[in-house]
Amino acid sequence: MTPIIIIVSAAVISSISFLTVYFLMPWFIRYLIRKGRVVQDYHKSTRPSIPRPAGPILLLGIAISEIILYLLMPDIKTLAILLTTIIAFIVGFIDDLRVMPGWFKPAALVVAAIPIIVLGAHSNYLNLIFGDSYIPILYLALILAIIPIAGNTINSIDVLNGVATGIIIISSVPLLTSIAIFGDSETLLTALPMFFGAIAFYRYHKMPSKIFPGDSGTLLLGAMYGAVAIAGRSELIAVIALLPAVMNSFLFLSSVKKIVEHRNVKSRPTILTDDFKLVASRSKDAPSTLVRLIVAKGPLSEEQIVRRIFALAVFSSILALVTIAIQFYFVKL
Amino acid sequence: METIGIFGLVFVMWLMILVVSFFLIVVVAPLHISIFHNMTDRYITSAIQAIFAIGIVIALISLLGKMKGRYLKNKLNFP
Numbered sequence: 001m002t003p004i005i006i007i008v009s010a011a012v013i014s015s016i017s018f019l020t021v022y023f024l025m026p027w028f029i030r031y032l033i034r035k036g037r038v039v040q041d042y043h044k045s046t047r048p049s050i051p052r053p054a055g056p057i058l059l060l061g062i063a064i065s066e067i068i069l070y071l072l073m074p075d076i077k078t079l080a081i082l083l084t085t086i087i088a089f090i091v092g093f094i095d096d097l098r099v100m101p102g103w104f105k106p107a108a109l110v111v112a113a114i115p116i117i118v119l120g121a122h123s124n125y126l127n128l129i130f131g132d133s134y135i136p137i138l139y140l141a142l143i144l145a146i147i148p149i150a151g152n153t154i155n156s157i158d159v160l161n162g163v164a165t166g167i168i169i170i171s172s173v174p175l176l177t178s179i180a181i182f183g184d185s186e187t188l189l190t191a192l193p194m195f196f197g198a199i200a201f202y203r204y205h206k207m208p209s210k211i212f213p214g215d216s217g218t219l220l221l222g223a224m225y226g227a228v229a230i231a232g233r234s235e236l237i238a239v240i241a242l243l244p245a246v247m248n249s250f251l252f253l254s255s256v257k258k259i260v261e262h263r264n265v266k267s268r269p270t271i272l273t274d275d276f277k278l279v280a281s282r283s284k285d286a287p288s289t290l291v292r293l294i295v296a297k298g299p300l301s302e303e304q305i306v307r308r309i310f311a312l313a314v315f316s317s318i319l320a321l322v323t324i325a326i327q328f329y330f331v332k333l
Numbered sequence: 334m335e336t337i338g339i340f341g342l343v344f345v346m347w348l349m350i351l352v353v354s355f356f357l358i359v360v361v362a363p364l365h366i367s368i369f370h371n372m373t374d375r376y377i378t379s380a381i382q383a384i385f386a387i388g389i390v391i392a393l394i395s396l397l398g399k400m401k402g403r404y405l406k407n408k409l410n411f412p
Contacts, residue, residue: 129351131358138383240350243343254398280408288405293339296408308339315340319347326351 017193020061021200053214065193080121088223092216109148150226161207174320179232241320248290
């Protein structure tokens with residue numbers, strides 16, 4: 001594939017994903033409001049009703065781009081990543097329509113990992129920065145774990161306006177860089193609709209949110225991020241870039257000690273003050289989360305917390321870029 | 334100031350990931366057991382490598398859990 005074809009294809013599919021999400025989202029917001037599919041934003045003094053989920057339009061933008069990419073240059077990785085994304089969306093959409101038990105999302109997301117295995121979009125080597133490890137059988141088990149973990153990690157960090165989308169955008173920069181250096185151009189092209197779709201969606205998800213992604217939106221973004229990392233042989237780079245979100249999931253799971261829906265946790269990790277700031281719960285039963293850690297010493301507004309989470313995401317992305325440099329050095333050796 | 338502590342946590346997590354990766358590549362991957370001098374050796378080697386790798390990851394997770402516990406205890410003044 002010549003560089004000019006790659007650049008033109010990248011421009012076409014990125015534009016389609018961005019423009020589809022950007023221009024269809026306002027119409028979808030009005031549609032959801034008309035249908036009464038709204039939830040309250042509890043962190044605002046006016047408690048506005050915010051429509052959700054944005055997942056269907058996000059999927060539409062990404063899917064159209066991926067289908068066009070597949071028609072332009074058929075590659076099995078594109079098809080596998082698209083199928084994984086669609087299945088993750090369906091799992092999330094079911095949860096959007098009807099609240100499912102805590103085990104549902106992780107268990108159902110295992111199914112989303114199957115296209116990657118069946119279509120062979122993965123390698124038998126795990127990229128461990130300082131070298132590769134040949135683990136053909138263990139790697140299959142890893143894939144079945146990576147997709148549910150990635151999906152639920154983005155789902156769990158979606159607690160404040162714009163955070164899930166912002167983190168995906170920031171973390172995608174080192175991921176795309178790693179794929180460009182160590183992966184292949186097909187996977188890089190397949191990842192672009194996720195990146196540009198998320199940028200377009202951030203316009204509506206940032207504070208104050210006009211729409212929430214819902215489980216369908218967060219799971220499709222998370223699962224696609226994981227699938228791209230696997231196909232692009234950049235698993236550890238993806239984990240490092242996403243460390244604040246990974247830390248959030250780890251903190252929650254290690255304190256609750258079981259898989260449970262956030263909304264079903266009895267003791268909340270943070271408390272909303274009268275002036276609509278968040279402060280850490282002092283209850284020992286309250287689960288640990290990234291937000292609870294951030295507000296541990298005193299109350300902060302939602303905007304301040306979001307800025308700090310983004311600062312952490314930028315920091316971990318810089319660490320991921322440093323890791324890419326380390327890997328580049330060892331690959332050259 | 335509080336966020337600097339969390340930056341530190343992220344940095345330590347990153348260092349731990351690098352150390353584990355380095356250990357897996359430099360120590361665990363080259364392991365080779367030679368007992369029967371046939372395919373059985375390959376399976377034994379793979380099993381030992383897998384046990385090592387899983388053990389290291391479990392140790393990493395438990396270390397992170399301890400770090401989290403100490404951080405929260407420190408910041409939220411838990412007894």
